[in-house]
Amino acid sequence: MTEFSKSKALMQRGIDFLGCETAILCGAMSWVSERNLVSAISNAGGFGVIACGAMTPDLLDAEITATKTLTDKPFGVNLITMHPNLFELIEVCNKHGVTHIVLAGGIPPKGSVEAIKAFGAKVIVFAPTLALAKKLLRSGGDALVIEGMEAGGHIGPVSTSVLAQEFLPELAEDHVVFVAGGIGRGEAIASYLEMGACGVQLGTRFACASESIAHPNFKKAFFRAKARDAEASVQVDPRLPVIPVRALKNKGTEEFTAKQLEVAQLLNREEVDMGEAQLQIEHYWAGALRRAVIDGDVENGSLMAGQSVGMVKAEEPAAAIITELMQQCEAALSGR
Structure with missing residues:
Protein backbone atom coordinates (compact mmCIF):
# COMPACT_ATOMS: atom_id res chain seq x y z
CA MET A 1 0.00 0.00 0.00
CA THR A 2 1.26 3.45 -0.91
CA GLU A 3 2.61 5.43 2.04
CA PHE A 4 0.12 8.02 3.31
CA SER A 5 -2.46 6.69 0.84
CA LYS A 6 -5.52 8.13 2.61
CA SER A 7 -3.93 11.57 3.02
CA LYS A 8 -2.68 11.70 -0.56
CA ALA A 9 -6.04 10.60 -1.93
CA LEU A 10 -7.66 13.64 -0.31
CA MET A 11 -4.74 15.87 -1.38
CA GLN A 12 -4.71 14.59 -4.96
CA ARG A 13 -6.09 17.72 -6.62
CA GLY A 14 -3.62 19.84 -4.66
CA ILE A 15 -0.75 17.49 -5.52
CA ASP A 16 -1.66 17.61 -9.21
CA PHE A 17 -1.98 21.40 -9.10
CA LEU A 18 1.38 21.96 -7.40
CA GLY A 19 3.24 19.12 -9.09
CA CYS A 20 4.80 17.86 -5.86
CA GLU A 21 4.44 14.78 -3.64
CA THR A 22 2.38 16.28 -0.82
CA ALA A 23 0.08 19.29 -0.95
CA ILE A 24 1.88 21.11 1.86
CA LEU A 25 2.95 24.64 0.95
CA CYS A 26 5.35 26.71 2.97
CA GLY A 27 3.98 30.17 3.68
CA ALA A 28 6.19 32.91 2.27
CA MET A 29 8.09 34.45 5.21
CA SER A 30 10.26 37.46 4.36
CA TRP A 31 13.97 36.82 5.01
CA VAL A 32 13.15 33.21 5.96
CA SER A 33 11.60 31.73 2.82
CA GLU A 34 14.72 32.02 0.68
CA ARG A 35 16.75 29.57 -1.41
CA ASN A 36 17.84 27.27 1.42
CA LEU A 37 14.48 26.66 3.08
CA VAL A 38 12.50 26.77 -0.18
CA SER A 39 14.69 24.15 -1.85
CA ALA A 40 14.71 21.94 1.27
CA ILE A 41 10.91 21.90 1.45
CA SER A 42 10.54 21.19 -2.27
CA ASN A 43 13.20 18.46 -2.12
CA ALA A 44 11.27 16.89 0.78
CA GLY A 45 8.11 16.62 -1.29
CA GLY A 46 6.41 19.82 -0.15
CA PHE A 47 6.07 23.08 -2.08
CA GLY A 48 8.51 25.83 -1.18
CA VAL A 49 7.64 29.46 -1.96
CA ILE A 50 10.18 32.27 -2.25
CA ALA A 51 9.12 35.38 -0.32
CA CYS A 52 9.91 38.24 -2.69
CA GLY A 53 8.78 40.87 -0.18
CA ALA A 54 10.58 44.14 -0.88
CA MET A 55 13.19 42.57 -3.21
CA THR A 56 14.17 44.45 -6.37
CA PRO A 57 13.79 42.60 -9.68
CA ASP A 58 17.56 41.96 -9.73
CA LEU A 59 17.48 40.43 -6.24
CA LEU A 60 14.54 38.20 -7.13
CA ASP A 61 16.35 37.16 -10.31
CA ALA A 62 19.38 36.10 -8.26
CA GLU A 63 17.23 34.30 -5.66
CA ILE A 64 15.34 32.23 -8.21
CA THR A 65 18.61 31.38 -9.99
CA ALA A 66 20.18 30.23 -6.71
CA THR A 67 17.11 28.20 -5.72
CA LYS A 68 17.17 26.36 -9.06
CA THR A 69 20.75 25.25 -8.34
CA LEU A 70 19.54 23.60 -5.11
CA THR A 71 16.40 21.84 -6.36
CA ASP A 72 14.91 20.54 -9.57
CA LYS A 73 11.51 20.23 -7.89
CA PRO A 74 8.64 22.71 -8.33
CA PHE A 75 8.58 25.86 -6.21
CA GLY A 76 6.68 29.12 -6.33
CA VAL A 77 7.23 32.84 -5.80
CA ASN A 78 5.14 35.08 -3.54
CA LEU A 79 4.72 38.65 -4.84
CA ILE A 80 3.24 41.53 -2.85
CA THR A 81 0.51 43.20 -4.89
CA MET A 82 1.46 46.72 -3.70
CA HIS A 83 5.12 46.34 -4.80
CA PRO A 84 5.96 49.34 -7.04
CA ASN A 85 7.80 47.05 -9.48
CA LEU A 86 5.22 44.26 -9.53
CA PHE A 87 5.13 43.89 -13.32
CA GLU A 88 8.93 43.79 -13.54
CA LEU A 89 8.94 41.06 -10.88
CA ILE A 90 6.36 39.12 -12.89
CA GLU A 91 8.65 39.39 -15.91
CA VAL A 92 11.55 37.97 -13.85
CA CYS A 93 9.33 34.99 -12.99
CA ASN A 94 8.51 34.63 -16.69
CA LYS A 95 12.22 34.61 -17.56
CA HIS A 96 12.82 31.71 -15.17
CA GLY A 97 9.71 29.75 -16.10
CA VAL A 98 8.27 29.96 -12.57
CA THR A 99 5.20 27.72 -12.55
CA HIS A 100 3.24 29.15 -9.61
CA ILE A 101 2.94 32.74 -8.39
CA VAL A 102 1.22 33.66 -5.15
CA LEU A 103 -0.26 37.17 -5.10
CA ALA A 104 -0.55 38.46 -1.54
CA GLY A 105 -1.19 41.70 0.32
CA GLY A 106 -4.34 42.92 -1.39
CA ILE A 107 -6.42 42.80 -4.55
CA PRO A 108 -4.15 42.17 -7.57
CA PRO A 109 -3.80 45.33 -9.68
CA LYS A 110 -5.33 45.44 -13.14
CA GLY A 111 -3.45 43.34 -15.65
CA SER A 112 -1.25 41.49 -13.15
CA VAL A 113 -3.15 38.18 -13.24
CA GLU A 114 -3.29 38.35 -17.03
CA ALA A 115 0.46 39.05 -17.21
CA ILE A 116 1.17 35.93 -15.15
CA LYS A 117 -1.20 33.66 -17.04
CA ALA A 118 0.22 34.89 -20.35
CA PHE A 119 3.33 32.74 -19.81
CA GLY A 120 1.41 29.77 -18.44
CA ALA A 121 2.03 30.15 -14.70
CA LYS A 122 -0.67 29.34 -12.15
CA VAL A 123 -1.99 32.16 -9.96
CA ILE A 124 -2.66 31.54 -6.26
CA VAL A 125 -4.68 34.23 -4.45
CA PHE A 126 -5.76 35.11 -0.91
CA ALA A 127 -9.20 36.39 0.01
CA PRO A 128 -10.57 37.46 3.41
CA THR A 129 -14.24 37.16 2.35
CA LEU A 130 -16.19 34.59 0.34
CA ALA A 131 -17.47 37.23 -2.08
CA LEU A 132 -13.96 38.43 -2.87
CA ALA A 133 -12.74 34.83 -3.18
CA LYS A 134 -15.38 34.11 -5.81
CA LYS A 135 -14.50 37.32 -7.67
CA LEU A 136 -10.76 36.55 -7.71
CA LEU A 137 -11.36 32.98 -8.90
CA ARG A 138 -13.67 34.26 -11.65
CA SER A 139 -11.01 36.80 -12.62
CA GLY A 140 -8.32 34.22 -13.28
CA GLY A 141 -7.14 32.93 -9.92
CA ASP A 142 -6.30 29.24 -10.29
CA ALA A 143 -6.26 28.42 -6.58
CA LEU A 144 -7.15 30.05 -3.30
CA VAL A 145 -5.51 30.14 0.13
CA ILE A 146 -7.87 30.86 3.01
CA GLU A 147 -5.79 32.08 5.92
CA GLY A 148 -7.16 32.65 9.39
CA MET A 149 -6.11 35.16 12.02
CA GLU A 150 -4.06 32.51 13.88
CA ALA A 151 -1.38 32.84 11.21
CA GLY A 152 1.85 34.77 11.61
CA GLY A 153 2.64 37.99 9.76
CA HIS A 154 -0.15 39.92 8.05
CA ILE A 155 -3.53 38.57 9.08
CA GLY A 156 -7.27 39.07 8.66
CA PRO A 157 -9.90 39.28 11.42
CA VAL A 158 -11.50 35.81 11.21
CA SER A 159 -10.27 32.45 12.54
CA THR A 160 -9.20 29.60 10.27
CA SER A 161 -11.91 27.25 11.52
CA VAL A 162 -14.67 29.73 10.73
CA LEU A 163 -13.25 30.60 7.29
CA ALA A 164 -12.96 26.90 6.45
CA GLN A 165 -16.61 26.29 7.37
CA GLU A 166 -17.70 29.27 5.29
CA PHE A 167 -15.50 28.87 2.20
CA LEU A 168 -15.00 25.13 1.69
CA PRO A 169 -18.65 24.05 1.25
CA GLU A 170 -19.07 26.81 -1.34
CA LEU A 171 -15.79 26.47 -3.24
CA ALA A 172 -14.07 23.14 -2.66
CA GLU A 173 -16.00 21.12 -5.21
CA ASP A 174 -15.01 23.30 -8.17
CA HIS A 175 -11.79 24.97 -7.03
CA VAL A 176 -8.38 24.19 -5.56
CA VAL A 177 -8.45 25.56 -2.00
CA PHE A 178 -5.65 25.46 0.57
CA VAL A 179 -6.18 26.20 4.26
CA ALA A 180 -3.67 28.16 6.37
CA GLY A 181 -3.36 29.72 9.80
CA GLY A 182 -2.62 28.03 13.10
CA ILE A 183 -1.88 24.60 11.62
CA GLY A 184 0.80 22.83 13.61
CA ARG A 185 -0.11 19.14 13.52
CA GLY A 186 -1.33 16.58 11.02
CA GLU A 187 -4.63 15.96 12.79
CA ALA A 188 -5.71 19.48 11.83
CA ILE A 189 -4.62 18.83 8.25
CA ALA A 190 -6.80 15.70 8.18
CA SER A 191 -9.84 17.66 9.33
CA TYR A 192 -9.46 20.35 6.66
CA LEU A 193 -8.90 17.73 3.96
CA GLU A 194 -12.09 15.98 5.02
CA MET A 195 -13.91 19.31 4.75
CA GLY A 196 -12.81 19.59 1.12
CA ALA A 197 -9.46 21.38 1.18
CA CYS A 198 -6.90 20.17 -1.37
CA GLY A 199 -3.96 20.91 0.91
CA VAL A 200 -2.58 23.24 3.54
CA GLN A 201 -0.06 26.02 4.02
CA LEU A 202 2.20 26.29 7.07
CA GLY A 203 4.77 28.93 7.91
CA THR A 204 5.55 28.92 11.62
CA ARG A 205 6.36 25.18 11.74
CA PHE A 206 9.00 25.68 9.02
CA ALA A 207 10.52 28.94 10.33
CA CYS A 208 12.86 27.03 12.65
CA ALA A 209 13.71 24.17 10.29
CA SER A 210 17.38 23.18 10.22
CA GLU A 211 17.65 24.64 6.72
CA SER A 212 16.14 27.99 7.76
CA ILE A 213 18.78 30.73 7.82
CA ALA A 214 16.99 32.43 10.72
CA HIS A 215 19.39 33.49 13.49
CA SER A 308 1.03 27.45 16.37
CA VAL A 309 4.42 28.67 17.66
CA GLY A 310 3.74 26.78 20.90
CA MET A 311 4.10 23.55 18.90
CA VAL A 312 7.58 24.49 17.65
CA LYS A 313 9.88 22.86 20.20
CA ALA A 314 13.18 22.17 18.41
CA GLU A 315 15.12 22.61 15.20
CA GLU A 316 14.27 19.82 12.74
CA PRO A 317 15.01 19.19 9.05
CA ALA A 318 12.19 20.24 6.72
CA ALA A 319 11.85 16.65 5.56
CA ALA A 320 11.28 15.47 9.15
CA ILE A 321 8.59 18.12 9.68
CA ILE A 322 6.74 17.09 6.52
CA THR A 323 7.02 13.38 7.37
CA GLU A 324 5.69 13.94 10.89
CA LEU A 325 2.76 16.01 9.63
CA MET A 326 1.87 13.36 7.06
CA GLN A 327 2.17 10.55 9.63
CA GLN A 328 -0.15 12.39 12.01
CA CYS A 329 -2.60 13.14 9.21
CA GLU A 330 -2.63 9.53 8.00
CA ALA A 331 -3.09 8.17 11.53
CA ALA A 332 -6.02 10.52 12.11
CA LEU A 333 -7.71 9.53 8.85
CA SER A 334 -7.08 5.82 9.49
CA GLY A 335 -8.63 6.08 12.93
CA ARG A 336 -11.87 7.61 11.75
Missing part, protein backbone atom coordinates in the same frame (compact mmCIF):
# COMPACT_ATOMS: atom_id res chain seq x y z
CA PRO A 216 19.72 31.10 16.47
CA ASN A 217 18.28 33.83 18.71
CA PHE A 218 15.19 33.99 16.50
CA LYS A 219 14.71 30.23 16.70
CA LYS A 220 15.24 30.16 20.47
CA ALA A 221 12.51 32.80 20.86
CA PHE A 222 10.14 30.47 19.00
CA PHE A 223 11.10 27.48 21.15
CA ARG A 224 10.35 29.47 24.33
CA ALA A 225 7.05 30.93 23.12
CA LYS A 226 3.52 29.85 23.87
CA ALA A 227 0.49 30.39 21.64
CA ARG A 228 -0.64 33.41 23.67
CA ASP A 229 2.70 35.16 23.10
CA ALA A 230 1.94 35.62 19.39
CA GLU A 231 -0.15 38.80 19.47
CA ALA A 232 -1.75 40.87 16.71
CA SER A 233 -0.61 44.46 16.27
CA VAL A 234 -3.02 47.32 16.96
CA GLN A 235 -4.08 49.95 14.43
CA VAL A 236 -3.74 53.36 16.12
CA ASP A 237 -5.19 55.56 13.36
CA PRO A 238 -8.25 54.48 11.31
CA ARG A 239 -6.95 56.42 8.29
CA LEU A 240 -3.85 54.26 8.02
CA PRO A 241 -4.35 51.22 5.76
CA VAL A 242 -2.53 49.00 8.22
CA ILE A 243 -3.07 45.25 8.02
CA PRO A 244 -2.63 43.71 11.50
CA VAL A 245 0.54 41.65 11.98
CA ARG A 246 0.87 38.72 14.39
CA ALA A 247 4.25 38.49 16.10
CA LEU A 248 5.78 37.60 19.46
CA LYS A 249 5.43 40.56 21.78
CA ASN A 250 8.65 42.52 22.42
CA LYS A 251 9.99 46.07 22.22
CA GLY A 252 9.62 45.92 18.45
CA THR A 253 5.84 45.59 18.67
CA GLU A 254 5.76 48.71 20.86
CA GLU A 255 7.96 50.54 18.37
CA PHE A 256 5.48 49.73 15.62
CA THR A 257 2.80 51.65 17.50
CA ALA A 258 5.16 54.63 17.60
CA LYS A 259 5.86 54.23 13.87
CA GLN A 260 2.15 54.39 13.10
CA LEU A 261 1.83 57.60 15.08
CA GLU A 262 4.79 59.07 13.19
CA VAL A 263 3.25 58.23 9.81
CA ALA A 264 -0.15 59.56 10.95
CA GLN A 265 1.49 62.90 11.73
CA LEU A 266 3.00 62.96 8.24
CA LEU A 267 -0.52 62.46 6.87
CA ASN A 268 -1.79 65.28 9.07
CA ARG A 269 0.83 67.60 7.55
CA GLU A 270 0.00 66.26 4.07
CA GLU A 271 3.65 65.33 3.58
CA VAL A 272 2.72 61.85 2.29
CA ASP A 273 -0.31 60.34 0.56
CA MET A 274 -2.04 57.12 1.61
CA GLY A 275 -0.03 54.97 -0.80
CA GLU A 276 3.28 56.27 0.52
CA ALA A 277 2.02 55.90 4.10
CA GLN A 278 1.29 52.21 3.53
CA LEU A 279 4.68 51.68 1.88
CA GLN A 280 6.40 53.25 4.89
CA ILE A 281 4.59 50.82 7.16
CA GLU A 282 5.58 47.87 4.96
CA HIS A 283 9.21 49.02 4.85
CA TYR A 284 9.16 49.24 8.65
CA TRP A 285 8.09 45.61 8.89
CA ALA A 286 10.68 44.50 6.34
CA GLY A 287 13.44 46.21 8.33
CA ALA A 288 12.17 45.04 11.71
CA LEU A 289 11.87 41.47 10.48
CA ARG A 290 15.41 41.54 9.09
CA ARG A 291 16.77 42.71 12.45
CA ALA A 292 15.23 39.66 14.14
CA VAL A 293 15.72 36.98 11.47
CA ILE A 294 19.17 37.92 10.15
CA ASP A 295 20.78 39.96 12.92
CA GLY A 296 19.26 38.07 15.85
CA ASP A 297 17.96 41.21 17.57
CA VAL A 298 14.93 39.57 19.18
CA GLU A 299 14.20 42.56 21.41
CA ASN A 300 13.84 45.28 18.78
CA GLY A 301 13.20 43.21 15.66
CA SER A 302 9.93 41.67 14.55
CA LEU A 303 9.34 38.06 15.59
CA MET A 304 6.47 37.29 13.21
CA ALA A 305 4.88 34.03 14.35
CA GLY A 306 1.55 32.28 14.20
CA GLN A 307 -0.25 30.93 17.25
